[in-house]
Amino acid sequence: MSILIKNGQVIDPATQKDEISDVLIENGVITRVEKGIRVKDAQVIDAKGCYVMPGIIDMHVHLRDPGQTYKEDIESGSKAAAKGGVTTLVAMPNTKPVIDSPDRVNYVTIKADRFSPINVLQAGAITVGQKGEELADIEGMVKAGIPAISEDGKSVMNALLYKEAMEIAAEKNIPVLAHCEDKNLVNGGCMNEDANSREWHLPGITNSVENTIVARDIVLAAETGAHLHLCHCSTKESVDMVREARKAGVSISAEVCPHHFTLCSDDIVKGDTNYKMNPPLRTKEDLEALRQGLKDDVFDVISTDHAPHALTEKQESFKKAPFGIVGLETSVALTITELVDTEIITPMQMAEKMSYNPAKILHLDKKGSLAPGMDADVVIIDPEAEYVIDPKEFVSKGKNTPFGGKKVKGKVMATVCGGKIVYEAE
Ligand SMILES: NC(=O)N[C@@H](CC(=O)O)C(=O)O
Numbered sequence: 001m002s003i004l005i006k007n008g009q010v011i012d013p014a015t016q017k018d019e020i021s022d023v024l025i026e027n028g029v030i031t032r033v034e035k036g037i038r039v040k041d042a043q044v045i046d047a048k049g050c051y052v053m054p055g056i057i058d059m060h061v062h063l064r065d066p067g068q069t070y071k072e073d074i075e076s077g078s079k080a081a082a083k084g085g086v087t088t089l090v091a092m093p094n095t096k097p098v099i100d101s102p103d104r105v106n107y108v109t110i111k112a113d114r115f116s117p118i119n120v121l122q123a124g125a126i127t128v129g130q131k132g133e134e135l136a137d138i139e140g141m142v143k144a145g146i147p148a149i150s151e152d153g154k155s156v157m158n159a160l161l162y163k164e165a166m167e168i169a170a171e172k173n174i175p176v177l178a179h180c181e182d183k184n185l186v187n188g189g190c191m192n193e194d195a196n197s198r199e200w201h202l203p204g205i206t207n208s209v210e211n212t213i214v215a216r217d218i219v220l221a222a223e224t225g226a227h228l229h230l231c232h233c234s235t236k237e238s239v240d241m242v243r244e245a246r247k248a249g250v251s252i253s254a255e256v257c258p259h260h261f262t263l264c265s266d267d268i269v270k271g272d273t274n275y276k277m278n279p280p281l282r283t284k285e286d287l288e289a290l291r292q293g294l295k296d297d298v299f300d301v302i303s304t305d306h307a308p309h310a311l312t313e314k315q316e317s318f319k320k321a322p323f324g325i326v327g328l329e330t331s332v333a334l335t336i337t338e339l340v341d342t343e344i345i346t347p348m349q350m351a352e353k354m355s356y357n358p359a360k361i362l363h364l365d366k367k368g369s370l371a372p373g374m375d376a377d378v379v380i381i382d383p384e385a386e387y388v389i390d391p392k393e394f395v396s397k398g399k400n401t402p403f404g405g406k407k408v409k410g411k412v413m414a415t416v417c418g419g420k421i422v423y424e425a426e
C-alpha cells in the first residue's frame, strides 16, 4: 500500500529544505518528495498547514518492561510513543531485572516485534545489575543489537570500570548515554538545592551533583575516544562544559528534556510529586541557559526521559516518591509551545534535535531524514492546533505529569512508521 502525504510543510534536516511539498511512500520507503505528485491507488493524507518531519527518535524512554509492567510495558509505552510522533525509541535498561545480557536484550526485541507499532531499540546496561561492580557483557549485547550502553538511573561511580566500558564502546562504535549524578554528593536530595528547598525543609540536590560527573565523563571520553552522549542536562555549567568539550574536539552530544526547558524550581507546586524528577527542576538561571544552549545548538537532542510511575507511588511524600515524569505524549507540544513558537529554535532545529541528530548519534543510516530511499518514518504535526493537556487522555499507563491543564500549541496528527500509519488523531 502506498501513502501520499499532500501539501505539507516538508522539513528535512538532511537537505535543509523547508517547503510545501508532497511525500510519496511505497513499500515502507520514501520514494518521492516533490510538488504535485499524482499516483493511482495511494492512501492520501492531507497535511495542509502541517509540518511533515522525519519521525521522532526519542533517545531516552523508560518502558519498565520487564518487571514493572504495572507502570508501563512495551506495548503501552510504544503506543504512547506513536501518539507522540515517535517512530524509534531507545529503552533504558533500568528494568527489573536490569537489561545487562544478550538474552534480556532479546526478550525486549522479541516482545517489541510482536507488540510495538514502532521501532524499539534497547540500550544495554554498563555493569551487571547496574551494581557498579563488574562490566556487563557489552560485546554480547552489541551482537544482540543494542545501539548504545547506559547506566541510566545512576552513574558508574568507579571511574576505572567506566573507562573500560568506554573503551569497548569506542571499539564497537556505539555511544555511551551518560546519566550524570554523583552518588555521594546527592546525599538523599529530592529537589534542587535553593531557597525553595530550604523553605520546605527538603534535602537539596546541588548543581555539583551533575557537574562533577559531566566533567569526569568528558575527560574520559577525550581519553578513550568514545562518543559521549549526556542524558537530561539540567545545569548552566553543563551547557558551558559541553560547548567547551566540543570546541576541544571531544566526540560529544547532549540532550535536554522538555520539562527542563519549560519549568524551573519556582514553578514547583508545593508537595506535588509530579514536579519531582531526576535531575531536578533547577533555577530560572539554569532554565535560561538551557534554552540558550538549545538555540545555539550546544544541545543537539531533545528527548523525553519518559519515566512512568503508578499513581500510588507518586502519592507518597515529596521526599519518598520516586523520581520521574512521563513525556512521550507531551514533548511535541512543549517543544512547539516553549521553543518554536517563541522563536528560540526554528522548525528545522526541532527536526534536527528530535530526529536527525539522534539518527546520527545512534548510527541509524536510514532514519532521521525524508530523502528518497529513507525508511518511511514520518510525523505530521499541526503547529497551530491548540489544546489543553489532559493526562486522562494519555495512552501511557503513567499519568504522572506536571503539565495537566497546561494550554499548548502543536498536535501530532499522524505518525507513519515503516510505511504504515501507526497513529492518527481523531
Ligand atoms: N528521570 C527520572 O527521574 N527517573 C528515571 C531514571 C533516570 O532517568 O535517571 C526512572 O527510571 O524513573
Ligand SMILES: [Zn+2]
Binding pocket: 152, 153, 154, 179, 180, 231, 232, 278, 279
Ligand atoms: Zn537518568
Ligand SMILES: [Zn+2]
Binding pocket: 060, 062, 092, 152, 153, 305, 307
Ligand atoms: Zn532516564
